Amino acid sequence: MIIQEIVHKYGNKRENLLQILHEIQNKSERNYLSSEVLQELSEEMKIPIADIKGTASFYTMFSFVPRGKYLIRVCESPPCHLLGAQTIFKAIEDKLGIKEGETTKDGLFTLEGTSCLGICGVAPAMMINEEAYGNLTVEKINQILDLLLEKERKE
Amino acid sequence: MVKKEIVQILVGIDGNTVLSGARKIKSRLITEISKQGLEEQVSVIETGSIGPVDKGVVIALYPTGEVYGQVTEENIPEFVQERLIKGRVYKKLLLEEKLPADIDFTSYDSRQTQYFGRIVLDNCGRINPEDIEEYIGMGGYEALGMVLKEKTPEEVIKIVQDSGLRGRGGAGFPTGLKWCFAAREKASPKYVIGNADEGEPGTFKDRLIMEGDPHKVLEGMIICGYAIGANTGYIYIRGEYQLSIQRLNKAIQEARRLGLLGRSIFGTDFNFEVQIKIGAGSYVCGEETALLNSMEGFRGEPRFKPPFPAQVGFLSKPTNVNNIETLANIPPIILNGAEWFKKFGTADSPGTKVYTILGHINRPGLIEVPMGITLREVIFDFAGGVWGGEFKMAQIGGTAGDILSREVLDVPLDYKSLQGAGHNLGSGAILIMNDSVSIIDFLHCCMKFFVHESCGKCSVCRIGTVKLSESFQRLREKKGYPDELEHIKELAQGLKLTAFCPLGQSVATPLLSALKYFSAELSEGINPKKKPNSLLSLSG
Numbered sequence: 001m002i003i004q005e006i007v008h009k010y011g012n013k014r015e016n017l018l019q020i021l022h023e024i025q026n027k028s029e030r031n032y033l034s035s036e037v038l039q040e041l042s043e044e045m046k047i048p049i050a051d052i053k054g055t056a057s058f059y060t061m062f063s064f065v066p067r068g069k070y071l072i073r074v075c076e077s078p079p080c081h082l083l084g085a086q087t088i089f090k091a092i093e094d095k096l097g098i099k100e101g102e103t104t105k106d107g108l109f110t111l112e113g114t115s116c117l118g119i120c121g122v123a124p125a126m127m128i129n130e131e132a133y134g135n136l137t138v139e140k141i142n143q144i145l146d147l148l149l150e151k152e153r154k155e
Numbered sequence: 156m157v158k159k160e161i162v163q164i165l166v167g168i169d170g171n172t173v174l175s176g177a178r179k180i181k182s183r184l185i186t187e188i189s190k191q192g193l194e195e196q197v198s199v200i201e202t203g204s205i206g207p208v209d210k211g212v213v214i215a216l217y218p219t220g221e222v223y224g225q226v227t228e229e230n231i232p233e234f235v236q237e238r239l240i241k242g243r244v245y246k247k248l249l250l251e252e253k254l255p256a257d258i259d260f261t262s263y264d265s266r267q268t269q270y271f272g273r274i275v276l277d278n279c280g281r282i283n284p285e286d287i288e289e290y291i292g293m294g295g296y297e298a299l300g301m302v303l304k305e306k307t308p309e310e311v312i313k314i315v316q317d318s319g320l321r322g323r324g325g326a327g328f329p330t331g332l333k334w335c336f337a338a339r340e341k342a343s344p345k346y347v348i349g350n351a352d353e354g355e356p357g358t359f360k361d362r363l364i365m366e367g368d369p370h371k372v373l374e375g376m377i378i379c380g381y382a383i384g385a386n387t388g389y390i391y392i393r394g395e396y397q398l399s400i401q402r403l404n405k406a407i408q409e410a411r412r413l414g415l416l417g418r419s420i421f422g423t424d425f426n427f428e429v430q431i432k433i434g435a436g437s438y439v440c441g442e443e444t445a446l447l448n449s450m451e452g453f454r455g456e457p458r459f460k461p462p463f464p465a466q467v468g469f470l471s472k473p474t475n476v477n478n479i480e481t482l483a484n485i486p487p488i489i490l491n492g493a494e495w496f497k498k499f500g501t502a503d504s505p506g507t508k509v510y511t512i513l514g515h516i517n518r519p520g521l522i523e524v525p526m527g528i529t530l531r532e533v534i535f536d537f538a539g540g541v542w543g544g545e546f547k548m549a550q551i552g553g554t555a556g557d558i559l560s561r562e563v564l565d566v567p568l569d570y571k572s573l574q575g576a577g578h579n580l581g582s583g584a585i586l587i588m589n590d591s592v593s594i595i596d597f598l599h600c601c602m603k604f605f606v607h608e609s610c611g612k613c614s615v616c617r618i619g620t621v622k623l624s625e626s627f628q629r630l631r632e633k634k635g636y637p638d639e640l641e642h643i644k645e646l647a648q649g650l651k652l653t654a655f656c657p658l659g660q661s662v663a664t665p666l667l668s669a670l671k672y673f674s675a676e677l678s679e680g681i682n683p684k685k686k687p688n689s690l691l692s693l694s695g
Contacts, residue, residue, distance in 0.1 A: 013452075014451060014452040014453075015450060015451045015452045015470065016452065017452030018432075018433070018434075018435050018449065018452055019432070019433060021435070022394070022433060022435065054454065055452065055453055055454050058437065058454040058455060058456075058610070059434075059435035059436050059437050059455070060435070060436035060437065061394050061435040061436035062435060062436075076600075076603070076604070077356035077357075077554065077600075077604055078356050078357070078550070078554055078586065078597065078600050078601055078604065079356055079357045079513055079514065079584075079586055081597075081600045082514060082515070082586070082588060082592060082597070083514075114436070115354065115356065115436075115438055115604060115607060115608060116354060116355070116356035116357065116358075116438075116554075117395050118170075118353055118354075118358070118359040118362050118393070118395060118396065119170055119171060119359065120356065120357050120358075120359060120511065120513050120519075120584075121171055121208030121209060121359065121511065121513060121519050121520060121521075122171050122174070122208060122209060123513065127395065130397050132170055132171075132173075132174060133174055134171060134174055135209065
C-alpha cells in the first residue's frame, strides 16, 4: 500500500518522519491523518503510535480530523490583526456559516486561524491550501469564495 | 521610432505579486512585445521581489531603472505603445522607487540612503532566480571557487571573524565565532543548517532572499561547510513557503548539474550536498535546538544548552546553524574582504540589515540599509510616513520584540546602541503603528500569539502566557485589578529569568518596554473599585 511506498521513498528513519507525515496528509482525500493510517505507519516505521501522534500534534499543519477540500488559514498575528484580520474572519464566517476550526457540511471548506504566514507586506492575509491571498477586504473575500463555489458547482 | 538600445523588462514574481496576476502580466507583455515586433530589442525577464510589496504587480525597466507598480493586463498595450515605441516614461504607473542603474561598490557611502540594498539583496529583483547562469554572471560562485582553491578553512573563518558579521536571526551572535566552535570539533560527520523557519510575525526577509536569490544562500552554505569541515547541509524551511521551496530545489538541481554541489567541487577533493527539510507549522522551531529536534523527527521542543549545537547538534553531531540572511552575507564578504564589509554600518555592528517594514505606513516593503540607521529615518525616509494618524509606536523584531515610543525615534538601530537603551534589534521586522491602536488591544493580541506558540515544555511559559493573556483580557474589558500592572510586570520578569528557552524569555520584551512607555494608557484598563488580587502574585 501507499504508506509503505512513502516511507520507502524518504527512508525509514526517524528524522524523515515529518516529511513522511506531510506526504501522507497531502495524499489523503480529506487532508488529515486518520487513526488507521497512523497505525499502519507505526507498524511500518516501528515507532509507537502514541509517539507519532505526540509528535504530529505538536505541529499546526497536521490534523487528526477530516478537513475540507479548501483549507482556509487566516493569519491572526499582530501585523494582520492591526490591519483588520478580525473583519476578515467575520466575513468568512458569515459567508460560509462556520466558526473557526469548523468544516462546512458539504466538506468543501475548513476555517482555521494561524500564526504569521510571512506575507505581512500585504496584510491582512490568508492562505487557501497552498495559494496565498493578501490585502484582503470583505468584498475581496466574497469574490474569492464565490469563485471557488462557482468552480465547485460546475464540477 | 523604436530606440535601438536593448531594454530589459523585469517582472517581479514573488508570493505577493503572484496574487495580483504577475505571471499573466508577464505572458501578456511578451505577446504584446512580439505583436509590435520588438522581440529583438526588448526582453522580458522573471525575477524575485523588486521591492515595493503593496503595489500590485511591479515591473522594472533596465538600463534606466524605472519601476512601475499596479500594472494590470489592460495597461499593457498602452504601456508598450508609450514606453517602448514612443519612448516616453509611462507616468500613470511610475513609482517613486528607482533601481540603481549600475552598481559601483568602490564609491559606496555607507550612509547612503537608497531604496535598494547592496550586500544581501543586490541581485534580488535584478536577476532571474531560476537561472544559475544569471547568478554566475553577477559574480556568483566566484567566492566559492576562491575559497576552495586559494584558502584554508582557517583563513575563511578568519575573514568571517574579521568582518564582524553577527547572526541576522535575532540574537546577533558573532558568526565567525560560531563557525570556529564547530570547526574545532573532532567528531564527524558535521552539518551546516540554514535556518529558514522564519516565523516571527512581521518578518519575511528570508523568504524574499530565498525567492529572489537562492544561489547566494547555497553558496554561503557550501563555504560554511568547507570552513567547518562539513559535507552535508540542510535548509530547514517552513511549510508555508512554497515558492521558496520550489526555487531552492531548482537552485540545488542546477548547482548539482554544474558540479557546484556534489563530489569534487571545482576539481578539489571537497564534497558537499544540500537537502531541504520542511517544517510543519511551529514558531518555536526557529530556536536552533528546537529546530534540531524537529529535524530529527521529534516534537520541536528546545534542548538544554550546553552542550551547544556546535558540539552536539543534528543527530548528536557537531552542527552549525545560521540564519538565511547571515549565509547570504558570506559570499560578498569572501569576495570583497572583511575591510570592505566593515565600511557598511557601525563599528560594533558592521554590514547592512534587511528589514521588513509594515503596519500603518505608506510604503510597506523590504529594505536593506546600513546598521545604525534610526527609526525616524526608517519611518519617514523609507516607509513614506505614517497613514491614518500620528506615529504612536513601533515594534521592532517581531512579536517577541520591543515596543518603542516616540522617545526613541532617534536611537540608531544597531545591536550596541539599542542595548544601551535597554532594547534589542531582533529579527528585522519593524511594525509601525498609528495612534488609533490601543496598546492594551495590541498586547492582548501578542499574548494570544504566545499562548498558541508556547511549546509546553516548561511551566512558566505554558502557564505564564495564559495568565498574561487573561490579564489583558481583563484590561480590555476595563475590569483590571488595581494591582494588575504590577502582576504583569512580576510575571514578565519571572518569565525572563526562568523560562527554558528564548521564546519564553522574550515574552517579557514587549511587556516590559510597553510598561516603560505606556503605563498611563495601560492603567486605563483598571477598575479602581475592585480589590487588589493577591492570588495573582507569584510570591503570594
